[in-house]
Amino acid sequence: MSDDFDDFALPDPPVMAMGSDATFDQAGIDALFGDLSAPTPTKVGVKAVIESNVISHERLPMLEVVYDRMVRTFATSMRNLTSDAIDVSLEEISTIRFGDFMSRVMLPAMIGVFRVEEWENYGLISVDSGLIYAVVDALLGGRRSAAPLVIDGRGFTSIETGLVARMLELALSDMSAAMMPITPNTMKLERIETSPRFAAIATPTNICAVATFRVDMEGRGGKFSVLLPYATIEPVRHQLGQRFMGEKFAGDNVWEAHMASEIRNTQVMVDVVMGEELLTLQQISEFKVGDTVTLHQSPNDALKLQCGGVTLGRAHIGQRRNNIAIRLVADLAKEIRA
Template sequence: MSDIHSNNSVLNGSERLLDAPGISIDRMPMLHVILDRMAAQSSENLRQLSPAPAFFSVDAIAAKRMGDVLDTFENNVVIGIFHVQAWDSRILMGLDHNFIFTLAEALFGGDGGEAPFGERRKLSSLELRLAQKTFELLGRALQSSFATVSDTVFKLERVETRLDFAVIAPRNSFGVNAKVKLRILGRHGEMFILIPQAALNSVRQQLGRDLSNDAAVRDPAWTRQIESEIGRTEVAVKGVIEERHFVLADIADLKVGGILQLQATTRTRIRLECNAEPLFWCNLGQGEGFYTLRIDESVSQEQEFIDDVLSR
């Protein structure tokens, strides 16, 4: 009987993290590390797109009821719903309207000289497309940051502007709420990440890891060897002359011997890509019986981002 009682005590202790009312954030030190990493990576990604320096910072992490978090953003937020397959759950990410207005101004050439937009209104279709691209960027950053404890994919399912359509758990259930601020052009925007209590069940032990026990001494010889091997790694690149969009009917009409007309000429610049990431704009040439590409300039990630938003 004493052994059974002892085992039950251990079980109860390990279950307290998520089975008790609310969540003990203090018992999940890795969560702070993960969210700080996400903020740093998001800042770096956004600096590649915006000429104005952008900074994400985690403002607060707390256990709150799902409904209470959503109520504070009523009619002033756009929600991204992410499916996390490995957790068999969904999480929410929200951007307030000031976040979208400020980001749009920075990405489309604003310098912060005009007064902040303060009118309450619905987001335009362009702003919603910008929100979707932002969710995709933030989702990749969150996925990369969680990779240390959970190798999973954060897949953006849909974007909602009405909170009653953004229901992933009972409103009175608890979740981890992280408030993140964006600073750009001297202005602030706010976003939040809301993870239901049940979603963390599969990774609670990893999140409770004590980082002080994970310190390791870097081996200089091993570091040099890794750098050397990476430098000799072969990568495949491809030159994209032109991209065309087809509807399914066009594809069904394709036949052997058919000709697809291209708008490109010998003067058209070719985009050099690696792993679907654009790297350089090149000019087409020829030498010793081979086609050649002469690098002209680097691809502007900022312009590619804007063009992608506008083309949707």
């Protein structure tokens, strides 16, 4: 039996020019998203912007100062931990997308996830396998050998994870102390992961600041990296963008004096409330000339002194040189605090 729809043909979809409001033609789609049918698609349009390797970022000079101080203190901390001659150096500070950084982590590795309490966000410390085995070897009393370690691909034991966690806690403590003169912070190591999938603290396209350190332990050692997403350091980006430490505490004396003088010369309208009475709209509509409203105030009572509806203090009303005057009976500052 033949199909009833064999002779049924759909009309071709309308092809509109790029300037039309109805739809795009194939050339317009390729110009916007790139020609995906090509063997090596050319990145143009929106696709080129999203997948661009060029990252425009703001320099953070104070973050470089923090890492430089951290190098000196962390080297001392590691010498006290391992009793070995240890040299710590800062190799580079770069900016990279979070997804690109996670894809470049060489496994096996340990990734420490830490939280900054004041910023309410997270950061990462990744430790490569060479430094992991060097720290474990040093803390467990292994022989000092310059021969390269053979990585067998096995998972890390709880003892190895615990020993590396001690090193990461020292690094976070020294980093927190180095950043304390700039902004108060509390960094705590929350967990250690061995798979980048479980250490995703940001989206793949987020921009991050990465500092790479190298630790040399008499022929042994390796690298570790500290990653801070720009979303994490957003609360203190202004402080980290300063050019020198004193800029945080410096004030503009000229503008401060100008502001103080202008505030003192500002004219303010002050109201003295004789009394208040709650009336209905019906009562107000029935007012006539000569009616009296009782305010339940005596001539000796202190009246409210208000500005913009806010009570500033209390004062007595009187007369001076044929003018109505008031005399304060309470300090304005005390009344405002109360």
